[in-house]
Amino acid sequence: MSLGLPQHLVPVAVARSITNGFVAAAFAHLAGATVAVLAMQAASPELLLWPALAPLAVIVGLMVRLVRRRTTPNLVALISVGVVCAYLFAIVFHSQPAAVEQIDGYIIAMPTLALMLAPGVATRSGPPLAASVAAFVGGCIAVGLSALQHGVVIVPAVVPIGALTLIVLLGVAAGRGRSPLTSARRNLQRAQRDEQMSSMRTGIELKAAALMHDTVLNDLASLATAPTGALSTSQRAQMEKDLALLLGEEWLSEEPESDQGDARADWQRSRLASAIEAARGSGLQVESTGDLTVISRLSRESAKALGLAVRQCLANVLQHSGTDRAEVAVYGTDAEVTVMVIDTGRGFTESETAGDRMGLRHSVRSRVEQAGGSVRLWSTPGRGTSVMIRVPAEAPRVPPTRTSRGGQVVAP
Amino acid sequence: MTAPELTQQQLDPAAGYELRRPVLLMLAILPVMLVTLTVVRFLNSSRPVTALLAIALVAAACTILAVVTSPSRAPVSRLSHVLVLALAVAALVVDVAAGWSTDPSGRNNLIPIAVGVFTLALAPYRPPREVAMGGGLVAFLVACLALVHSYVTPSTVLPAVHVVTWTAPVLALSLAAAVFGFSMLRDLAVWRRQNATVKLHTSPVVRQEISRAVQRDRVSIIDREVVPLFSRVLEQGEVTEADKGEARSIADSIRALMVAEVDRSWLESGIARHLPGGVGDQHPVVDPERIASSIPLDGRAAVRALLLELFRSPGFDPQSLRIVLASDHGRVRVTIAAHLDLSERAQRTAIDPYVAVMRVLFPGLTLKLTPSAIRLEFSYGRS
Numbered sequence: 001m002s003l004g005l006p007q008h009l010v011p012v013a014v015a016r017s018i019t020n021g022f023v024a025a026a027f028a029h030l031a032g033a034t035v036a037v038l039a040m041q042a043a044s045p046e047l048l049l050w051p052a053l054a055p056l057a058v059i060v061g062l063m064v065r066l067v068r069r070r071t072t073p074n075l076v077a078l079i080s081v082g083v084v085c086a087y088l089f090a091i092v093f094h095s096q097p098a099a100v101e102q103i104d105g106y107i108i109a110m111p112t113l114a115l116m117l118a119p120g121v122a123t124r125s126g127p128p129l130a131a132s133v134a135a136f137v138g139g140c141i142a143v144g145l146s147a148l149q150h151g152v153v154i155v156p157a158v159v160p161i162g163a164l165t166l167i168v169l170l171g172v173a174a175g176r177g178r179s180p181l182t183s184a185r186r187n188l189q190r191a192q193r194d195e196q197m198s199s200m201r202t203g204i205e206l207k208a209a210a211l212m213h214d215t216v217l218n219d220l221a222s223l224a225t226a227p228t229g230a231l232s233t234s235q236r237a238q239m240e241k242d243l244a245l246l247l248g249e250e251w252l253s254e255e256p257e258s259d260q261g262d263a264r265a266d267w268q269r270s271r272l273a274s275a276i277e278a279a280r281g282s283g284l285q286v287e288s289t290g291d292l293t294v295i296s297r298l299s300r301e302s303a304k305a306l307g308l309a310v311r312q313c314l315a316n317v318l319q320h321s322g323t324d325r326a327e328v329a330v331y332g333t334d335a336e337v338t339v340m341v342i343d344t345g346r347g348f349t350e351s352e353t354a355g356d357r358m359g360l361r362h363s364v365r366s367r368v369e370q371a372g373g374s375v376r377l378w379s380t381p382g383r384g385t386s387v388m389i390r391v392p393a394e395a396p397r398v399p400p401t402r403t404s405r406g407g408q409v410v411a412p
Numbered sequence: 413m414t415a416p417e418l419t420q421q422q423l424d425p426a427a428g429y430e431l432r433r434p435v436l437l438m439l440a441i442l443p444v445m446l447v448t449l450t451v452v453r454f455l456n457s458s459r460p461v462t463a464l465l466a467i468a469l470v471a472a473a474c475t476i477l478a479v480v481t482s483p484s485r486a487p488v489s490r491l492s493h494v495l496v497l498a499l500a501v502a503a504l505v506v507d508v509a510a511g512w513s514t515d516p517s518g519r520n521n522l523i524p525i526a527v528g529v530f531t532l533a534l535a536p537y538r539p540p541r542e543v544a545m546g547g548g549l550v551a552f553l554v555a556c557l558a559l560v561h562s563y564v565t566p567s568t569v570l571p572a573v574h575v576v577t578w579t580a581p582v583l584a585l586s587l588a589a590a591v592f593g594f595s596m597l598r599d600l601a602v603w604r605r606q607n608a609t610v611k612l613h614t615s616p617v618v619r620q621e622i623s624r625a626v627q628r629d630r631v632s633i634i635d636r637e638v639v640p641l642f643s644r645v646l647e648q649g650e651v652t653e654a655d656k657g658e659a660r661s662i663a664d665s666i667r668a669l670m671v672a673e674v675d676r677s678w679l680e681s682g683i684a685r686h687l688p689g690g691v692g693d694q695h696p697v698v699d700p701e702r703i704a705s706s707i708p709l710d711g712r713a714a715v716r717a718l719l720l721e722l723f724r725s726p727g728f729d730p731q732s733l734r735i736v737l738a739s740d741h742g743r744v745r746v747t748i749a750a751h752l753d754l755s756e757r758a759q760r761t762a763i764d765p766y767v768a769v770m771r772v773l774f775p776g777l778t779l780k781l782t783p784s785a786i787r788l789e790f791s792y793g794r795s
Binding site: 224 | 427429430434441445577580587590591592596599600603618626635641642646659660662670678710714717721
């Protein structure tokens with residue numbers, strides 16, 4: 001859903017739609033006049049009414065021409081020739097007293113009504129409105145002249161007057177290009193734009209928060225808990241790497257499309273495998289099991305989110321679980337890839353963790369949810385923790401293959 | 413939020429408000445016609461009371477239309493459509509009864525035109541297909557009434573002419589209304605297809621600009637706090653107790669900053685940015701469950717536009733603003749209240765367009781205005 005057309009398109013769209021509606025009403029009136037003529041001719045064969053169809057046909061032709069090419073000459077031709085046709089239409093009835101008794105003034109006025117409606121409206125009240133007024137005046141004079149010539153009583157043109165009022169009203173409404181009401185629409189459009197920007201910024205901030213957590217905050221935490229004395233080689237390497245990453249390049253920018261191939265690459269080159277390797281480098285013994293080939297079905301975004309989230313889960317195991325062993329299990333269905341990170345450490349109660357602990361909240365949960373996935377966590381104090389991460393996947397192009405070890409792949 | 417109907421009002425909620433003025437003017441023409449009719453009926457009818465009843469029924473239909481198209485009652489329901497047409501047909505039945513034997517020509521019958529005007533007035537508010545079907549059905553009933561009238565009341569005018577005279581305005585105006593609606597919906601569909609909101613999301617330039625701005629903010633924190641510590645530790649090649657304490661302290665402050673930033677909702681950010689005089693000690697947004705993010709994007713835009721309009725209004729007291737969000741049985745209830753030292757009429761003029769839009773996005777929205785305060789409540793289901 002959206003909040004509608006932008007302000008600058010509204011007058012054009014409204015004027016075009018009103019014009020289309022008016023043209024439809026004009027054709028309906030000509031159809032009504034045709035039906036009335038045919039019905040009267042059938043009911044009174046002694047009368048000569050069928051010639052009234054000729055001026056109606058001429059008006060239809062001119063209207064079709066105007067609809068196809070809405071130009072001033074076509075409009076002038078419709079009104080000028082159309083008024084003559086309205087006169088000829090009226091004269092067919094007025095010249096036969098028996099016909100006058102059988103007909104209604106509304107039927108006689110139908111060609112005039114069609115001429116008044118066909119010009120439609122414009123975004124600025126101009127030629128179409130003037131043409132409708134000209135059609136009204138011309139049509140009334142034509143019908144009145146015909147009545148006078150044949151001694152028929154002239155009745156007030158109530159319906160054409162009502163129709164003219166309606167046309168002027170809607171014509172003026174459509175022509176109000178700078179109505180004060182449009183400021184509200186402008187404000188709504190602006191708010192919608194701001195909201196989209198805000199939403200985009202929120203997503204990028206979440207991504208930044210997760211990255212900051214994975215790098216600087218992890219490094220700071222590692223430093224704060226490091227034994228006093230010489231800086232370890234791995235710690236030095238990690239700090240240098242993270243500083244270079246955060247200060248050196250545009251780490252929040254999207255990766256170029258050419259990276260797509262890397263993201264879809266096989267298990268060995270996947271971000272998930274890199275995360276596991278990084279955890280092993282930090283001293284954690286990680287066993288990866290399951291159908292590892294499903295990783296190749298992840299989009300770049302999902303693969304990245306999954307890899308970084310698992311990296312954070314393994315960092316949590318290392319820092320908080322009190323064990324140096326963890327298992328990463330990978331499963332896939334047609335619609336999603338599921339990864340479970342399991343440890344048998346000391347466990348915890350999620351609701352009791354401090355509100356400012358961001359690892360699970362942003363580096364895992366927010367990041368995966370941003371990629372359209374979900375995270376579930378089971379943890380029992382003293383018995384360990386399992387984190388289940390689900391991310392959307394593309395349907396497999398070929399049936400997934402299983403290994404000869406009963407679906408279990410143990411990484412080297 | 414429920415799936416919107418295919419009406420101009422639902423797909424372009426501001427249009428429902430913008431087109432209301434011409435709709436009301438159209439309806440205003442009807443009393444003029446009806447007064448004329450009343451005079452004629454009183455002069456010619458042997459049943460003036462019946463004639464008056466017909467007028468009353470048309471007036472009732474006019475009133476219902478004027479009420480249901482009001483911004484605070486948007487969107488217009490199918491029931492309102494049916495009710496208006498039913499009253500109009502009833503008026504025609506009563507009017508025909510009033511004119512029997514005294515108005516053989518049926519020439520003064522303006523009620524079919526009124527029926528057509530009602531259909532036209534409903535065009536922005538109901539689906540074009542429904543408008544066309546409603547108009548067609550009413551035209552059929554009108555044709556039947558015309559036939560009944562011509563057989564009951566002897567007349568020189570042919571029954572077929574009666575039928576054409578009475579049904580033409582209904583059919584022509586219903587057709588015009590349906591074509592208008594289809595045309596507007598087509599334009600809206602083209603616009604949405606070509607310029608959908610996703611365009612901004614996919615704009616790499618905008619995304620890159622925002623990414624750079626966010627990164628600049630983060631890098632300035634790292635430069636200020638982290639780089640000096642890391643540089644020192646890397647240079648000295650060892651970790652001291654002082655370094656560990658400093659690392660803990662920096663980590664806590666960065667974490668607190670990031671939590672506050674990430675936890676701040678779009679509503680809190682928007683208000684902090686635009687509220688005249690800024691946010692004081694007590695934040696106007698009360699959202700203990702952090703559910704502001706569950707408001708859909710269009711709803712957020714409408715709320716943001718309404719708040720900006722309030723902030724701009726003379727007589728708005730920034731300190732009085734309170735926005736409360738609370739969940740209730742799977743739904744989120746939002747209350748916006750503020751002091752607005754304006755007359756009720758001036759308040760309506762300022763906020764009606766936004767209320768009209770929000771009523772479409774959040775059916776059931778209620779608005780209470782007093783000369784010095786405004787209170788708006790709405791709810792929606794959490795997806």
